[in-house]
Amino acid sequence: MNLCDNALKYTSRGSITLSLKKVGTQIELAISDTGKGIPDEDLPHIFDRFYRVDKSHSSATGGSGLGLAICHWIVSAHGGKMEVTSELGKGTTVQVSLPEKSGQKI
Secondary structure (H helix, E strand, C coil): HHHEEEEEEEHHHHHHHEEEEEEEEEEEEEEECCCCCCCCCCHCCCCCCCCCCCCHHHHCCCCCCCHHHHHHHHHHHCCCCEEEEEECCCCEEEEEECCCCCCCCC
């Protein structure tokens, strides 16, 4: 939910795309938007607790900078990984990969 909320907050126009697929023994979720993007210098820090890319929007958009840190922790706790790619002015893609549980059907 947090990943979708972020895509909505930072995409004033354009599109948001969600995809879900099985790749081998992994379940992959990707959320892509055509929003404002994240500067290269901020990408290494976005999973840090309380880190906000745009400090000036903290009161306007709400939040405390914990959302991505919590999402990253949850994904890691389930044996998965989370990656973010972004380009300023073109958008962001968050990819979550989780191991398939034995007996789980998709």
